[in-house]
Amino acid sequence: MELDAAILSRIQFAFTISFHIIFPAITIGLATAIAIWEGLWLKTRNPVYFQLAKFWIKPFAITFGMGVVSGIVLSYEFGTNFSRFSELVGPVLGPLLAYEVLTAFFLEAGFLGVMLFGWQRVGEKLHYFATCVVALGTWISSFWIIAANSWMQTPAGYEIVDGRFEVASWMEVIFNPSMPYRLAHMLLAAMLTATFVIGGVSAWYLRKNRDQAFARKGLSMALWAALVLAPVQAMVGDFHGLNVKEHQPIKVAAMEGIWPEKETGAPLLLFAVPDMEAETNHFEIRIPKLASLILTHELDGELQGLKSVPADERPYVPLVFYSFRIMVGLGMLMIGAALWGLWLRRRGGRFESRPFLLLMTLMIPAGVISTLAGWYVAEVGRQPWLVHGLVRTMEVVTPLPAERVLFSLTLFVLTYSLLFCVYLYFMAKLVRKGPPDMARLEQHMIGVNAPGFALAWVKKLQHEVVED
């Protein structure tokens, strides 16, 4: 088979961005959780909150580090692999990304140092402030990157001058039709991802009969969070779906596996094998009329199908179709787990029920997987367009020699595979090591009067004595 540089570039971008999103998906929620615990500790002085904050800051730090290094790649990859795209839409997307760097990346980086290493250097209020700023930074960052992505899904506020995009209204560019839905959906996804990581790890401690007070608090808070977030996410997802149907009907058709030009009373497919050649599905398991009901709120509502556009304007259907089912399935599982937790809470025994704890442990990666699946629906579903309806992906790839892209892709696959194993290894190591015990925490207490500070001071004195 002849190597195609364009395909390789697309694979490389998909691979590097998929790898990257894993880490922010975790850190956005984790930063928020750490800020909440640190705040609760300052308010109540209950040491369990401090223990939670101090433990989770470690996984947070390595996850954040992975996010940083894999993110830098992306800011250059537009230019290296999609040079025509960069030139074409740079005037629109460039400033959005510049704002992201100005308002979020620097903010996170500037206060991260104090958050991670400043416990003995600043007072506890200032430290809490630094933690909150880092959490805020992750949210602001989401805002800008989602604005940029949403513009590519539902472009607005632009005009084309001499074949290049120019901006007519920045408000319309930023708050484009799909942006509010996508932002809410992604932020909730990030919160849920962290929720299930925290809940799952806590459940693992409970299964091992370790660090009970710490793990109980963690699991209990995670379950409350899931109980609120998971159903809200289902609702927001539904609104988002309606928005997609309005602006990108073909994406919805791929998600639902609808082939006819128009279908009234479309069934919801629980399972099917979409066949792009034959333009139909095999092995359908269907619930009659449900897709129409969900998307149009009418039993006989009409939906646009894939055949309403030429074959070269359709995305790769199976990937969209399966990803969507994985995302929704995991979402339902999250709601189920949260409800089971609530039921056990009422009945007593949510910290003892072995099957429940096992389920929570197994669901540690549920958020990450469903976030990835959701992004595949959004991004693959937009193809063959890079900017929906305006710019075709294949037409704006850098005309590089295929071997060169193959070389870089190989480098990325090797590097990222290695690093992902390393990341999992160190995460597991941190979890096995467990939360810091209270005696150790005493040493780390923040503030000038804390033992930690005294320790630093004594060490410094010793140093000076030795020097003299």
Added chain:
Amino acid sequence: MDLALFYYLLLGFAVLMYVVLDGFDLGLGILYPWFRSEGERDHMMRSISHVWDGNETWLVFGGVVLFAAFPAAYAGILSTMYTPIIIMLIGLIFRGVAFEYRFKSHRSKPWWDKSFFLGSAVATFCQGTILGAVVQGVEAGQQGALDWLSPFSVFTGFALMVGYALLACCYLVMKSRDQIMARAAHLGRKLVLTIMVILVIVSLWTLYANVEIRARWFDGINFLLLLPLPLLSGLFGWLLYRDLDGEPHETRPFWLAVGLFILGFAGLVVGLFPYLIPHQMTLWQASAPDSSLRFLLPGIFIFLPLICAYTLWGYRIFSGKVEDFEEGY
């Protein structure tokens, strides 16, 4: 003022901030082979573990300013310099993750030392190579395989490694005590001499090879106007060499080294202006439409001063010598 010109200056500022800040940061990695004990390496890494992330953010900032304000140059340079950029990014990944994993590892620590050293060295070499290739003027848009690799670009690659290592030595003189400080000062003196020789070679080489840059420097009164650049560089080099001698001055060497970098960078800009890609694309040809440039202005005027302020605040909190005990999270 001309908006495109403003963004050109902003881009210069971002690049300079990156080169200085990540310079000492990457330089410490390059210095690893000269500091072999685990304690010394812990110490060196500890001195930057709270700032490396912020320092690298300037690289991202430089990238997005280029993307936002000069999309054509962003597309042209990045796609032409494909291979060195990708290798630089991979290098940055390996040295970046070493910060997190090195302190948490036992058996694998030597591997993270290698990862930190090699990652820093390779990333720096690639940056120097890219710089050299841009100055030399590689055909943009023509993606020949190894255009970027020439004797000159390889030389600038190594030159930048020496430069970053010098910054790192001066940083260590400021942040450490006793043995490490003395070793850094000793090493720094050798590096000052090397970098002065390199500056002379690079300058002459560029003047010899590049007619336009030669014209810029020797056209009429220009030479007299520009004469302070080489003269000041010489003076800074000499002061730096003296300051690192005997009982080294603690903070001044670092600022002198920064001064050298600023002068070198100024010399570069003088030669290249107004081109973003030499002989091919000026900053006005590459610039984004006014609507984009204007939209970003308030963000820059509000946030850039804030960024500088809290970055400085961060450095102040961790000012003074590095303490060798666990202080982390």
